[in-house]
């Protein structure tokens with residue numbers, strides 16, 4: 501799958517790349533991880549949010 505071409509399954513809308521700060525939080529933040537350390541430790545799971553309906557989908 502091309503990570504840059506993810507479409508919303510509902511509306512085929514554009515999915516914005518971002519992340520959820522922690523597994524216990526539903527807070528979504530657009531853009532890059534806060535720390536590279538988290539990436540190195542494998543703690544970041546990219547989450548894509550639909551700009552149209554707010555649908556969230558996560559990818560390791």
Ligand SMILES: [Zn+2]
Pocket residue numbers: 508509510511512513550551552553554555
């Ligand atoms: Zn959508």
